[in-house]
Structures are given as C-alpha cells and as structure tokens.
Amino acid sequence: MTYFADKSALVADIFSRYPDSPQGRRSALMPLLREVQDAEGFVSEARMAEIAVLIGTTATEVRSVMSFYSTYHTVPTGKYHLQVCSTLMCALAGSDELWDHLVETLDVQPGEVSPDGRFSVQKVECLGSCGTAPMLQINDDGYYENVGPGKCARILADLRADRQPLPDNPVPVTVTAEGRQVMANGQTVGTSLTGLGGGTV
Amino acid sequence: MKVTVDGHELDLPAGTSAIDAVFGAGGDVPYFCAHPYLSPVGACRMCLVESGSPRKNPDGSFVMEGEGDAAKPKIFWFPKPMASCTMQATEGMHIRTAKTSEVVAKAQAGMMEFTLLNHPLDCPTCDKGGACELQDRAFEYGYGASRFGFDRRHADKHYPLSDFVILDQERCIHCKRCVRYFEEVPGQEVLDFIERGGHTFIDTEEGGLPLGFQGNITDICPVGALLDNVARFRGRNWEYDHTPTTCTLCSVGCSITADARNGRLERVVARENRDVNEAWICDAGRFGHPFASEERLTTPLIRNEDGQLVPATWDEAITAINRGLAGLSLADLGLFTGSEATLEEGAALEALADVLQTRHVDHSPRQAVDIAPTATLTDVAQADFVAVIGADLGEEAPVLELRILEMLRGGLLPPEFAHGTAIADLRLVERPARQPERLAVIGAESRLWEHAGHRISANGRDALARLTRPDTDALKAVGEALTKAERPVLVLGADALNGASGSFAATLSDLAGRTGAKVMAIPAGPNSRGLSALNLVPRAGGLGLDRLSEVPAAFISRLNPGLRARGFTVVHDTHLTATAQLADVVLPAVTNYEKRGTTVNLEGRLLPLNPAAIQAGEAADLIRTLTALAEALGVKAPVRGLRGAQTLLASRLGLKLDSLPAGGVIHRLPRAHTAPAQPHTPRLWTERMVRRDQDWVDRIADLTQGGWTLPVAPTAPQPGGDD
Numbered sequence: 037m038t039y040f041a042d043k044s045a046l047v048a049d050i051f052s053r054y055p056d057s058p059q060g061r062r063s064a065l066m067p068l069l070r071e072v073q074d075a076e077g078f079v080s081e082a083r084m085a086e087i088a089v090l091i092g093t094t095a096t097e098v099r100s101v102m103s104f105y106s107t108y109h110t111v112p113t114g115k116y117h118l119q120v121c122s123t124l125m126c127a128l129a130g131s132d133e134l135w136d137h138l139v140e141t142l143d144v145q146p147g148e149v150s151p152d153g154r155f156s157v158q159k160v161e162c163l164g165s166c167g168t169a170p171m172l173q174i175n176d177d178g179y180y181e182n183v184g185p186g187k188c189a190r191i192l193a194d195l196r197a198d199r200q201p202l203p204d205n206p207v208p209v210t211v212t213a214e215g216r217q218v219m220a221n222g223q224t225v226g227t228s229l230t231g232l233g234g235g236t237v
Numbered sequence: 238m239k240v241t242v243d244g245h246e247l248d249l250p251a252g253t254s255a256i257d258a259v260f261g262a263g264g265d266v267p268y269f270c271a272h273p274y275l276s277p278v279g280a281c282r283m284c285l286v287e288s289g290s291p292r293k294n295p296d297g298s299f300v301m302e303g304e305g306d307a308a309k310p311k312i313f314w315f316p317k318p319m320a321s322c323t324m325q326a327t328e329g330m331h332i333r334t335a336k337t338s339e340v341v342a343k344a345q346a347g348m349m350e351f352t353l354l355n356h357p358l359d360c361p362t363c364d365k366g367g368a369c370e371l372q373d374r375a376f377e378y379g380y381g382a383s384r385f386g387f388d389r390r391h392a393d394k395h396y397p398l399s400d401f402v403i404l405d406q407e408r409c410i411h412c413k414r415c416v417r418y419f420e421e422v423p424g425q426e427v428l429d430f431i432e433r434g435g436h437t438f439i440d441t442e443e444g445g446l447p448l449g450f451q452g453n454i455t456d457i458c459p460v461g462a463l464l465d466n467v468a469r470f471r472g473r474n475w476e477y478d479h480t481p482t483t484c485t486l487c488s489v490g491c492s493i494t495a496d497a498r499n500g501r502l503e504r505v506v507a508r509e510n511r512d513v514n515e516a517w518i519c520d521a522g523r524f525g526h527p528f529a530s531e532e533r534l535t536t537p538l539i540r541n542e543d544g545q546l547v548p549a550t551w552d553e554a555i556t557a558i559n560r561g562l563a564g565l566s567l568a569d570l571g572l573f574t575g576s577e578a579t580l581e582e583g584a585a586l587e588a589l590a591d592v593l594q595t596r597h598v599d600h601s602p603r604q605a606v607d608i609a610p611t612a613t614l615t616d617v618a619q620a621d622f623v624a625v626i627g628a629d630l631g632e633e634a635p636v637l638e639l640r641i642l643e644m645l646r647g648g649l650l651p652p653e654f655a656h657g658t659a660i661a662d663l664r665l666v667e668r669p670a671r672q673p674e675r676l677a678v679i680g681a682e683s684r685l686w687e688h689a690g691h692r693i694s695a696n697g698r699d700a701l702a703r704l705t706r707p708d709t710d711a712l713k714a715v716g717e718a719l720t721k722a723e724r725p726v727l728v729l730g731a732d733a734l735n736g737a738s739g740s741f742a743a744t745l746s747d748l749a750g751r752t753g754a755k756v757m758a759i760p761a762g763p764n765s766r767g768l769s770a771l772n773l774v775p776r777a778g779g780l781g782l783d784r785l786s787e788v789p790a791a792f793i794s795r796l797n798p799g800l801r802a803r804g805f806t807v808v809h810d811t812h813l814t815a816t817a818q819l820a821d822v823v824l825p826a827v828t829n830y831e832k833r834g835t836t837v838n839l840e841g842r843l844l845p846l847n848p849a850a851i852q853a854g855e856a857a858d859l860i861r862t863l864t865a866l867a868e869a870l871g872v873k874a875p876v877r878g879l880r881g882a883q884t885l886l887a888s889r890l891g892l893k894l895d896s897l898p899a900g901g902v903i904h905r906l907p908r909a910h911t912a913p914a915q916p917h918t919p920r921l922w923t924e925r926m927v928r929r930d931q932d933w934v935d936r937i938a939d940l941t942q943g944g945w946t947l948p949v950a951p952t953a954p955q956p957g958g959d960d
C-alpha cells in the first residue's frame with residue numbers, strides 16, 4: 037500500500053507551497069518526508085521510492101537529502117525515541133555516562149528498538165540547551181534537562197509505565213529568566229520568547 | 238583580456254576560469270574535483286590560488302599605485318586563497334600559485350593533510366596506484382607528514398555498486414565527480430552522497446547502477462574509490478602497455494586506450510576525443526573486452542580423416558585449402574567478411590576478389606541503402622532539434638545518445654586551449670536545465686524515450702514516410718519543430734534503414750532539403766560505411782552472405798552466420814564459433830584490438846587502429862590471411878601488406894591513411910556500393926563479451942597452471958657482467 041495514494045489533497049497542498057515547475061516540485065521533498073516520518077516513525081525504502089516518483093527524482097536523491105538530517109530515520113523507532121545530546125557541553129556534564137546508562141538499562145543500541153517496543157536511542161549534536169547539560173529530548177515533545185542519575189531513573193520508570201513526564205521545556209524551547217545570560221552592565225542578552233523582556237534580573 | 242599569472246602576463250578569452258588561466262600560462266595547480274566535461278563545483282578545495290584585481294574609483298579611473306610614469310593600477314588581493322576552478326579570470330587580474338606564493342603552498346599542503354586525514358593510503362594494493370591524482374599531488378604539494386595522530390575512520394571496502402563497478406568507501410575523497418557525472422552526462426541521478434560530515438559516503442538507492450554508461454565513473458574518480466571490476470587486481474598501471482586505439486564495437490568509433498599486460502588485454506579506458514566521444518565510452522566498450530584474451534584460436538585447424546578439427550601449421554592449412562579447392566573455378570570462391578574489418582583489409586579483399594573474378598563478395602551486417610552522413614557528432618550536440626527515427630541507440634551507437642543528451646542541456650562544448658580542453662568551463666552547471674522539447678523519438682521505446690519531449694510509437698520502417706506526411710498531431714508537431722529549428726538533425730537507426738528501398742533515400746533527402754536538417758544514419762556495422770565504399774557487395778549475379786549455403790566454396794572472415802558454403806569452407810576467426818566448427822579449415826584471426834589500420838565511423842570520420850600487445854599465437858589479420866589464401870589458390874596476392882593496401886586506397890578513394898591525426902579526420906567517401914540486404918537487429922553485447930563466471934579460485938588455478946605467463950626473465954644468457 038502506498039502512503040500518499042489516498043492523500044491527494046494533502047500532496048496538492050504541499051505542492052501548492054512551491055513554484056509549479058520541476059525544481060519547485062523537488063522542493064516539496066522535506067515536507068513529504070516529514071509527513072511520513074510523523075505518521076510511521078521512520079521512512080522506509082518503499083516510501084523513499086514513492087516520494088521520488090511524486091517529486092520526479094530518484095530514490096537515491098531522496099535518501100541523500102534525508103540522510104543529511106539526523107531527524108529522519110531509515111529504521112523504525114520506539115514509542116519513546118530518546119535523543120541524547122553528546123556535544124561538548126553535555127559531554128563535560130556527563131552525557132557519556134547518561135548514554136551508557138540508557139544503552140545498558142534499556143538494552144538497546146542505536147538503530148534498534150527495545151524488546152518491548154518502547155525505546156530507541158540516538159546521539160545528537162548540540163540541541164542548544166547547553167546551560168542545562170546533560171539533557172535529552174524525547175520524540176518531538178521537548179527537553180528533559182539536567183538529567184542526572186536520579187532524574188533519569190524517574191523518567192525511565194514513568195516511561196516504562198507509559199506515563200511520559202512533562203518535559204522541562206516543551207518544544208519550541210523557551211528561555212527562563214535564570215537561563216539567560218547577563219552582560220557586564222546587568223543587561224540580559226537576547227530577546228525573550230516568553231515575553232520576559234529585557235532589563236536586569 | 239589580460240591576466241597575470243605568477244608575474245607573466247597573458248591574453249585570454251573572456252570567461253576563462255582562473256585554473257585555466259594558470260594552465261594557459263604553463264603553470265600548475267593541483268585539482269581533484271574539476272573535470273573538463275563536468276560542472277565546476279569547488280568541492281575539493283585543492284586548486285587554491287591567491288588572486289587580486291584592480292579596482293576603479295567612482296570616476297571610472299583605476300586606483301593607482303606608485304608615482305608618475307611608474308604608476309600602475311593597484312591590485313586589491315582577496316584576503317584568503319581562492320578556489321581557482323570556480324573563479325572567473327577577469328581583466329587585469331593577478332594570480333599567484335604555489336610557485337610564487339607561500340600562502341598558497343601552505344594552504345595546499347594543509348588541504349592535502351586534511352584530505353589524507355581519513356584516507357587509508359593503501360597505495361601498495363590499490364589499483365589506482367601509479368595513476369592516482371591523490372598520490373601524485375600528495376607527493377608534489379603535501380608536507381609529507383601529518384599532524385593528526387588519531388585512528389582513521391573506517392568504512393566499507395569492496396562495496397559493489399554493480400557487477401562492473403566496485404566502490405571502496407574508505408578511499409573516496411568526496412570530490413563529487415561521480416555524482417555530477419550521473420546527473421549531468423547520462424541524466425540518471427543514481428549516485429549521491431549519503432549521510433553527512435565525517436561519515437559521508439557514495440551510494441545508490443536504485444539497487445545498482447544502470448548498465449549503459451556506468452563505467453565512466455571509474456575513469457573520472459581521481460582516487461581508487463571506484464574501480465573497474467573487470468580489470469581490478471589484474472595489473473598495476475605501470476605494468477600495462479597502453480595502446481591508444483579506436484573501439485570498433487559500434488559505428489561511433491570512440492577513442493580508447495587498450496591496456497595489455499603479459500599478452501592479455503586487461504583493461505579498456507576512455508581516451509579523450511573532443512569530436513567523437515569527448516571523455517566517455519559505453520559499458521560494452523569498456524567491460525566487454527575479455528573475449529580478446531579468452532579461448533582464442535591460436536593456430537590453424539584442419540579437418541582430419543575422422544572429421545575432427547585438429548591444430549595444424551599455416552603451411553599445412555594452405556596445403557589443405559589448396560587440396561580442398563582443387564578443380565574449383567577461382568570465380569566460384571565466395572569472399573565474405575564482417576563489418577568490423579578495417580579499410581585496408583577491405584581493400585585487400587576487394588583486390589583479391591578482382592583477381593579471382595568472383596562475384597560472391599559481401600560484408601555483413603550492412604544495409605541495402607547508403608545514406609551519406611551530413612551531420613557530425615558535434616553537429617548533433619549543437620543542434621536545436623533532433624529527431625531519432627527507428628533507432629535503439631543503446632544497442633546501435635550508445636555514445637551518440639550521450640551527444641544527444643548534451644544537446645538537451647544546451648550543447649555547450651568546453652573551449653579548447655593550448656593545454657587542452659578547458660579544465661573548468663564555468664558555463665557548465667550542476668543539475669543543468671534540460672530542454673526535452675528539442676528531442677523527438679519516433680519508433681520503438683528505448684532508453685532515450687524518457688528524455689524526449691516528443692515520443693511517438695511507430696513502426697520504424699514507415700516512420701520516415703509518416704513524418705514526411707504527418708497523419709497525427711504528434712507527428713505534425715515534430716514536423717513543425719523540424720521546420721522551425723535552425724540546426725535540426727535527423728538520426729536514423731536500424732529499424733528505419735532495414736529493408737529500406739531506393740525511394741527511402743529520395744524521401745529523406747526531400748525532408749532534409751525542406752527542413753534544412755543534417756542527417757546521420759547509423760551504419761549496420763562498425764565499419765560498414767568504409768567497406769561499402771569499396772565494392773564489397775555481391776557483384777552482378779553474385780550470391781550474398783544470406784545465400785551462403787548456395788555458394789560453391791567460401792572464405793568467411795570473422796562472421797558467424799551458423800552456416801557453411803555448399804563446398805569447401807574456410808573460416809577465419811578469433812574464436813571457434815559455430816560457423817568455424819562447420820568449416821574445413823579454420824584460420825586464427827586477430828581482434829580489432831590487435832590491428833593496425835583504419836576504420837570509418839558513422840560521421841564518415843577516418844579513425845586509426847593500433848595494435849595492443851595481446852598474445853594470439855599465430856593469428857593473422859585479414860590482409861596476411863588473404864595473402865596465404867592467394868598462395869593456396871596459386872595466384873599472386875594483389876595486396877600483401879598494410880602499406881600496399883594504403884597505396885591502393887589512396888588511388889581508389891583519395892585517402893591519405895598513413896598520417897591520420899589522433900582524433901581522426903572526416904573524409905567524404907565516394908559513392909557507396911549497395912545491394913539488397915537482410916534486415917538485422919543490432920546487438921552491442923554479444924555472448925562472448927560477457928565474462929564467464931570466473932571466481933578467484935579459478936583465476937589462481939589459471940595462474941598456477943600456466944594459463945598466464947608470469948613475467949620472468951628470459952633464460953638466455955645475459956650479455957655483459959663480470960663472469
């Protein structure tokens with residue numbers, strides 16, 4: 037069964053965002069991939085081929101674009117896809133230990149799904165939450181920050197019971213007042229997403 | 238446009254890239270990703286130079302430097318080295334290469350260090366060793382040492398992309414040449430970079446590379462990452478005898494280099510010929526050569542009393558022929574040859590036929606009509622409309638297909654400089670826009686079909702007639718496009734030419750005349766154009782190859798109709814074919830890889846053949862074999878050697894064949910001789926061209942049991958020495 041066969045309205049909507057030309061149609065690649073990934077958790081070879089036909093290119097090109105991003109998966113993921121940031125800040129704060137712990141206790145390696153179908157793991161590059169290292173992201177749902185051994189155990193216990201704890205920061209990530217950098221004159225840096233505004237802390 | 242390279246000023250045409258400016262000045266820049274027939278992308282960062290340009294004041298005058306008469310426009314240098322392959326040289330530009338700039342030398346050495354960061358350096362076992370850009374450039378431009386002490390990344394080795402192409406992912410330096418080649422040249426995007434960053438590798442998701450033009454990536458890969466699996470592990474570059482010659486599997490006549498080692502033809506690679514194949518050849522030409530060294534006939538065979546073919550000497554064979562033909566009138570001996578025979582061989586055959594007064598002369602395959610070509614391959618590439626009628630180019634003339642695809646992307650031919658084809662033609666772009674509306678394919682479905690804007694299923698035989706009197710809207714559209722086009726070309730293939738009658742030529746010239754189209758008809762065989770110009774067709778009352786079984790006696794060279802003549806039959810061939818097994822005497826022949834001579838391609842271009850060093854025992858070419866045949870018949874052979882054949886051709890066809898330029902030369906041959914012919918289906922890959930499954934065990938057994946001769950010093954006493 038093809039995925040888009042009964043979704044012509046959706047496909048037409050995606051195509052309508054791009055110029056009506058061969059190049060324009062190719063640009064629809066990413067939203068189509070996203071669509072499949074969200075629905076099925078990964079993009080299989082059959083889906084790559086299907087998308088290739090839709091946008092008038094080859095499966096090789098689809099795979100090439102797709103494999104450029106760590107957010108698309110070629111293999112099935114678990115119900116909870118745990119993404120551990122392993123870039124420098126998190127590494128300094130213990131992300132390696134966190135990773136080892138997850139891999140050991142869940143008995144799952146990258147590319148695998150744990151026997152109960154719940155967990156899969158992936159190392160990712162900086163998720164931009166270095167101030168709260170080590171951190172992990174579960175699915176697209178949000179950031180779990182300062183994940184030490186205790187917090188990790190609590191999160192895993194909840195997930196095993198299929199009660200996903202609320203993330204510390206839902207995606208898109210907001211920046212709390214404490215998380216903000218302050219300049220020498222006391223001015224906070226950057227603009228706030230949450231409307232916390234500038235001024236001194 | 239004046240450009241100064243390392244202090245030398247030179248004059249260059251506008252649009253020249255900086256890398257070509259340097260080569261134009263006789264300088265050198267190392268490069269990996271640039272390729273004359275591919276878009277420049279600046280992927281390898283090796284071709285760095287320092288560059289600077291004069292700058293103008295708001296009033297239009299140059300910013301000057303110096304006082305009075307010594308004042309010169311001040312050169313503003315880019316703050317960092319630039320990739321010269323993607324930079325256009327501009328008026329007044331100054332360029333400094335590693336020769337004069339320490340910055341460049343250091344940058345290139347650093348780049349080299351970086352490229353070698355993860356490279357496995359298996360030069361001692363790598364097939365590319367000795368012809369590897371990376372090896373050479375690392376030696377010339379590298380530091381000779383690395384500051385990276387950690388372990389190299391490891392990736393898949395011996396990863397088959399197809400039966401013919403093996404990828405070593407570790408050796409890939411990500412120059413993207415192979416990716417660009419598939420996108421830009423055959424228009425099949427089946428290779429791409431997978432993953433990103435330090436893990437990037439080349440792969441295909443299509444389940445393998447398409448057969449047709451895949452082998453070219455093994456030529457253009459600057460390192461040993463993509464290797465020709467037929468030639469892999471069969472020799473090192475410096476061990477091969479490289480023979481520049483011409484491929485005669487089809488009538489395009491691509492320039493190739495035949496690489497032989499220890500008397501075996503081990504590898505065929507493409508050789509640049511701007512007018513014919515540019516830098517490409519087809520897969521049959523590249524991978525189909527093993528037959529030249531496998532199961533060859535090396536001595537004559539004669540049939541003994543028990544009816545068995547047994548090895549014999551040439552003298553015995555001549556005696557056997559003499560005995561077998563005794564009492565036969567010489568005029569009853571039929572002379573037949575395959576269409577890949579050279580012009581010289583054809584001349585010798587024709588001359589002998591004249592002496593014997595035989596009417597049974599033929600070459601095969603051939604067509605019943607002769608359509609003189611008026612288009613060259615360059616005309617095809619630069620046409621603004623091409624109609625392909627009744628042709629399956631994949632089987633008939635593959636590289637012509639590439640030239641048509643070149644036309645679809647604008648027909649940009651890279652300029653030529655004294656240093657050769659432009660290394661980086663800045664007009665070539667990645668993912669070029671194609672204009673499918675410029676191509677019409679009329680006939681059966683073929684590979685070219687998917688690139689064509691006009692696709693018309695038709696019976697090839699009446700396609701031309703229908704095009705002259707269009708009966709459908711689609712055909713009308715093609716007719717209109719032909720009329721509107723300024724440089725249209727008509728390509729005719731076997732389906733259109735098979736069984737064509739006299740009126741065909743008239744219809745065609747009428748259509749061509751009306752539309753101003755140039756014509757390229759694909760000959761039936763590799764050199765049928767040349768052989769038809771000699772009178773190698775059945776003479777009045779003569780029997781052609783299709784009536785071989787009625788001919789009283791025959792000499793058949795390199796043809797395998799699976800029949801024999803009514804009477805005594807002599808077969809001259811490279812292998813013991815079905816026909817040879819029926820013969821009374823079999824004479825060993827040489828392949829076209831081992832001949833010296835001339836062939837005529839589909840444009841009417843004379844192209845030279847040169848002999849590669851292949852062991853073929855006592856095999857002989859057609860000229861020498863005919864001399865032996867004449868001896869058996871008791872007549873004096875009119876042509877006894879290449880020189881004699883060329884002299885004859887000079888007087889008959891006005892050809893000067895002893896001094897052909899390497900790229901060949903177009904020669905309008907006089908009227909061709911034609912006769913009714915059997916329709917034929919062109920097939921590029923013949924059975925014997927497919928290598929039998931021979932695995933390593935067999936190969937090693939081969940080696941140890943003397944199938945190969947190892948290069949050992951001769952046992953004869955060496956001259957000189959102390960003792």
Ligand code: SF4
Nearest residue numbers: 359360363369460461
């Ligand atoms: S690709 Fe070149 S540098 Fe690399 S191992 Fe082979 S010969 Fe050596």
Ligand code: SF4
Nearest residue numbers: 409410412413415458
């Ligand atoms: S396989 Fe060869 S041609 Fe292709 S990107 Fe790698 S080095 Fe370049």
Ligand code: FES
Nearest residue numbers: 121126162163165
């Ligand atoms: S290093 Fe982990 S979020 Fe940036």
Ligand code: FES
Nearest residue numbers: 270279281282322
């Ligand atoms: S960057 Fe590769 S040749 Fe210029």
